[in-house]
Ligand code: ATP
């Protein structure tokens with residue numbers, strides 16, 4: 002029997018953060034063992050948010066992202082890794098899905114509202130249409146599971162809705178994917194503002210820890226992270242009442258693998274600085290291993306380009322099967 006299919010991806014908008022790792026990539030690694038996995042580098046999504054048209058920077062950021070995937074444990078011999086722009090079927094299906102999407106439902110997307118907040122008239126339509134391209138990414142591969150962070154839940158619900166709508170209108174072609182958002186670690190928050198999601202494109206790098214931050218930087222950032230002024234200090238998981246402390250617990254659990262409830266026992270009656278020291282230690286150790294592998298992989302551009310070439314070929318073959326059926330059903 003064919004394996005069930007997993008699809009996921011990230012935008013190469015900067016160095017991946019521990020939020021991306023804990024919320025998504027560490028689950029990708031496990032899923033490779035059981036499913037057929039397609040992991041995409043979403044460079045077409047990226048151009049909806051960046052103003053620069055520096056081709057060199059784009060390529061570099063994409064290869065950096067690929068090397069980070071490999072360093073985290075994505076195995077190109079098992080999973081298909083590819084660039085979104087290398088598979089033109091994504092944009093072809095995007096147009097067809099455009100014609101099934103409603104302006105009203107896209108206007109309600111939280112990510113669009115947040116990312117366009119300060120731009121008003123200059124916000125591009127690509128950013129507005131982002132969820133439709135994302136739906137095309139997923140539906141092209143007859144995806145069964147999409148492991149993502151909590152912030153992508155709304156886009157995934159939209160993907161399922163548009164797939165059902167298309168199936169009802171033209172005939173069943175798309176598999177309706179299942180959204181996999183883990184109970185813990187699916188929303189790692191900013192270090193200086195634990196009410197805001199950690200994002201790699203954040204203008205203030207003190208808000209996030211990149212997978213490539215060294216031990217000194219990790220220590221500086223974690224020490225500055227917001228906790229609270231409870232007296233005596235209390236370490237337990239309650240994202241509403243104690244967002245800062247809960248975020249540090251979620252990061253420690255996501256990186257070290259210890260459950261949150263165990264961590265609550267370990268840090269009962271301990272100080273915040275004790276929690277932070279442990280977190281610094283744990284992050285420095287795990288990220289150092291990722292970084293060693295990263296610099297090794299990143300230095301071999303031939304290997305990276307080859308992985309993308311093979312990945313695009315495999316992805317196109319699959320994507321084409323779906324796109325052909327869609328064209329036939331519409332009558333094109
Ligand atoms: P950007 O600021 O460019 O949007 P990002 O950090 O939000 O960057 P994405 O490329 O948009 O990263 O998302 C990649 C994956 O990481 C998605 O599955 C997303 O849900 C997940 N993710 C992003 N941020 C977090 C976070 N703070 N906590 C957990 N998961 C996250």
Ligand code: MG
Pocket residue numbers: 200
């Ligand atoms: Mg994002």
